[in-house]
Amino acid sequence: MMKKNVKNILMSGVGGQGILRASDILSMVAMESGLDVKKSEVHGMAQRGGCVTSHVRYGQKVYSPIARKGDVDILVSFEKLETLRYMDYMKPEGLVIINEREICPPSVNLGISDYPHDIVGTVSSIFSAVKVVDAGRLAKEAGDVRAENTILLGVLSAYLRLEVPLWLKVICESFPPKFVETNLEAFHLGRASQEQASQ
Amino acid sequence: MNNIGGCVRMKVLMSGNEAIARGAYECGVRFVAGYPGTPSTEIVETFAQYQDVYAEWSPNEKVALESGIGAALAGARATVVMKHVGVNVAADPLFTVSYTGTNGALVIITADDPSLHSSQNEQDNRNYAKFAKIPMLEPSDSEEARRYIKIAFEMSEMFDTPVFLRTTTRVSHSKSIVYPEAPLSREDALRLEVNPGKYVMVPINARHRREEVEKRIQRLKDFAETFSENKMELNNTETGIITSGMSYNYAKDAFPDLSYLKLGMVYPLPVKMIKKFASEVRKLYVVEELDPYIEEQVMAMGIKVIGKEVFPYTGEFDPGVIAASMGGSKQPVPASLPDISIPPRPPNLCPGCPHRGLFYVLGKLNVFVSGDIGCYTLSYMKPLEGLHSCICMGASIGMAHGMSKALGEKGRGRVVGVIGDSTFIHSGITSLLNSVYNKSDIVIVICDNRTTAMTGMQEHPATGFTLSGERTKELDFSALASALGVENIRIIDPYDLKSTRTVMKEELSKPGPSLIISRRSCVLFKRREKELRVPMRVNPETCIGCKLCLGLGCPPISWVKDGMTAKKGKGKRKKQEGVAKIDQELCIGCTLCQQVCKTGAIIEVNAE
Structure with missing residues (x-):
């Protein structure tokens, strides 16, 4: 069936982390690769510090812009706790990429509930493929703390069959000229972190 | 940006909203108006990027539609843009422009919000098409959105009728591949035409136009039978699905091999085509989000069909919902959720939000705070708990007035109406006037953060700037209130808790309506006060x-x-x-x- 060829990526995190731009970039790389692509997210209230998710689906032919539960190949969680919220979207054999960034929700700030402990351990007990990234540190290395989203794209790119020159082309077109250099560096650092890890 | 006029690429990734603006631009739209509202906002914002199109923010949807009617009567192609509940505000002119017809072209874009991602209700605006007797097109992705708005303009001119283009949140906010075309050059059809029999809707003329509406609907029904966007896909004689819009994509994803009747136009429906499709399959489903709108009409044709007996009435669908409702599809087995409690992450007021100080004070005053629609609605939540109702745009002042009249002495000094600056302009001015005219004992607060914050910083009449960024007259709330007859008018800075509390208490103790303008720019606003503050x-x-x-x-x-x-x-x-x-x-x-x-x-x- 056609839909078997569709790759499902889910990005999750908190408003302000650059998820929408990251999913735009991924989608454009897929499009530039000659594939059909759809992506979906909800704007509006979510911007005010709430949860943000973006679904990206690409392949020969894509109908639905949202993946169904149990069908996601790769979850990229820009915030650690947000990983847990979307586990049921994952295929059991799927890959989970977790950014170490912690952003406390209001109930944790108020001391009503605790930020869950050992999230990586919990996720690893369900999935065999888990990659943990300190995108904040790598972004600082790239020269801009705001480039965490591009770091995570670099990490993600190591697990996708989309060509690096296309990634670089789309990144160049996606940022104002003065931020292009930093974001290219961030992409390379993110990708290199996985290539080293797999050696 | 690669979607701006002049620099046309073969293939572009666009949201449904961007694609609608692109399509309208390509076919020579001359006038655009709308009021911001998720999920429709980006349509009007995108028009601002096309130099040759005149686009404006209206104070509300009714004004937008009336302006659009005027532009169409002058022979232009006009479009007006609103979210689903905005059509309620515009409903008065809507029902009668269906009688007059449009002369030029008028397309009304309604963006519905199944699952209430950012809305107070999830009304199904397909009902408006049937109710107001206005044809409605429903695209299922961005490329269709681009193409359908062009068809909508052509139909509007061909049938002398307003035409609805309906999207849902997933169509408006999903991105998919679009193939832009160069803009058409059109002949100038603009002229002033006086035709009172057609445009003066007094009873004697309206009765005649009423007949014309029925004739037009009959012509549209015939058109629907051969309309190229009502498409039959016969793959399977066992099961067929009638569907439209985003539901088509969800169903195709779950069941690619069934037969489909995909309706590009959801009003009026192609009766013969539906009967033919029903005769080709043994089992017939209607897959539609929200109301059983198509289902009931198909049933009225005497056709046995399965719809809301298996599909949910509420919320948006996805391929999983459809597969689970219909059964028979191999469902993926999701990974199990971890057995730990995950703290929720609701949206919250931003750090430094000017609403925080105001609602911190209100939450501690033992008053009923009649609220409205905007970021400040979030202050109903713990720990602020400074807002106690929210119904629709502009409701706060009227509700506070009615509450204070009903309570009489018991309500003295205890009822407050709060309303944002943009919301006040949208539909709060007349109720402020009413509170003066009918001697209301309430305190009204305009939460003036100098922008339309919730939907992403749109200009409005009190910002002093237009959609395209031009300087214009800036509405002065104090002068307006004074002209309406409000005697007690105070301006406060919500960053100053002590004076906010003092002024609030003073005004609550006075008889008659008081207006407090709580003024401080949104922290995300580009033109906010650039004072140096230390963390x-x-x-x-x-x-x-x-x-x-x-x-x-x-x-x-x-x-x-x-x-x-x-x-x-x-x-x-x-x-x-x-x-x-x-x-x-x-x-x-x-x-x-x-x-x-x-x-x-x-x-x-x-x-x-």
């Missing part, structure tokens, strides 16, 4: 762990158990469990927490 920190030695600052619900402030550097000291409590902490990267230095702290433990970052 705060907590001195753990003097923090007594009283948690008063946490009562502001400000994102940078958190609670640290056992975070004390000194266990004993002046003011320290015997059983103190922790201290507050402020994230300096998030804090913008509004000083509210410093003002509520009773021990002086909150100080500027650099202070000793």
Whole structure:
């Protein structure tokens, strides 16, 4: 069936982390690769510090812009706790990429509930493929703390069959000229972190 | 940007909203108006990028539609843009422009919000098409959105009728591949035409036009039978699905091999085509989100069909919902959720949000706060709990008035209506006038953050700028209220808790309506006051762990158990469990927490 060829990526995190731009970039790389692509997210209230998710689906032919539960190949969680919220979207054999960034929700700030402990351990007990990234540190290395989203794209790119020159082309077109250099560096650092890890 | 006129690429990734604007631009739209509302907002914003199109923000949807009718009557191609509940506001002119017809072209875009991602209800606006007898097209992705708005303009001219283009959140906000075309050059059809029999809807003329509406609907029904966007896909004689819009994609994803009748036009329906499709399959489903709108009409044709007996009435669908409702599809088995509690992450007022100070005060005054629609609606939540109702745009003042009249003496000094600056302009002005005219005993607060914040910083008549960024007259709320007859008018800075509380108490104690303008720019606003503010920190030695600052619900402030550097000291409590902490990267230095702290433990970052 056609839909078997569709790759499902889910990005999750908190408003302000650059998820929408990251999913735009991924989608454009897929499009530039000659594939059909759809992506979906909800704007509006979510911007005010709430949860943000973006679904990206690409392949020969894509109908639905949202993946169904149990069908996601790769979850990229820009915030650690947000990983847990979307586990049921994952295929059991799927890959989970977790950014170490912690952003406390209001109930944790108020001391009503605790930020869950050992999230990586919990996720690893369900999935065999888990990659943990300190995108904040790598972004600082790239020269801009705001480039965490591009770091995570670099990490993600190591697990996708989309060509690096296309990634670089789309990144160049996606940022104002003065931020292009930093974001290219961030992409390379993110990708290199996985290539080293797999050696 | 690669979607701006002039620089046309073969293939572009666009949201449904961007694609609608693109399509309208390509076919020579001359006039665009709308009021911001999720999920429709980006349509009007995208038009602002096309130099040759005149686009404007209207104060509300009714004004937008009336302006659009005027432009169409002058022979132009016009479109007006609103979210689903905006059509309620515009409903009065809507039902009668269906009688007059449009002369030029008028397309009304309604963006519905199944699942209420950012809305107060999830009404199904396909009902408006049937109710107002206006044809409705429904695209299922961005490329269709681009093409369908062109068809909508052509139909509007061909049938002399307004045409609806309906999207849902998933069509408006999903991105998919679009193939832009060069803009058409069109002949100038603009002219003033006087035709009172057609445009003066007094009873004698309207009765005649009423007949014309029925004739037009009959012509549209015939058109629907051969309309190229009503498409039959016969793949399977066992099961067929009638569907439209985004539901088509979900169904195709779950069941690619069934037969489909995909309706590009959902009003009026192609009766013969539906009967033919039904005869080709043994089992027939209607897959549609929200109301059984198509289902009931198909049933009325005497056709046996399965719809809401298996599909949900509420919420948006996805391929999983359809597969589960119909059965027979191999469902993926999701990974199990971890067995730990996950703290929720609701949206919250931003650090330094000017609404916080106002609602912190209101939440402690033992008053009923009749609320409205905007970011400040979020202050109903813990810990602020400073807002107690929210129905629709502009409702706050009228509701406060009715409540105070009903309560009489019991309500004196206890009813407050709060409304945002843009919302006040949208539909609060007449109810402010009413509160003066009918001698209301309420306090009305305009939460004036100088922009339309909730939908992403759109201009409005009190910002002094137009959609395209041009300078214009700036509405003066004080002068307006004064002209309406309000005698007590105060302006406060919500960053100053003490004076906010004092002014609020003073005005609550006075008879007659009072207006308080709580003025401070949204912290995300591009033109906000560029004052230098210093982030705060907590001195753990003097923090007594009283948690008063946490009562502001400000994102940078958190609670640290056992975070004390000194266990004993002046003011320290015997059983103190922790201290507050402020994230300096998030804090913008509004000083509210410093003002509520009773021990002086909150100080500027650099202070000793």
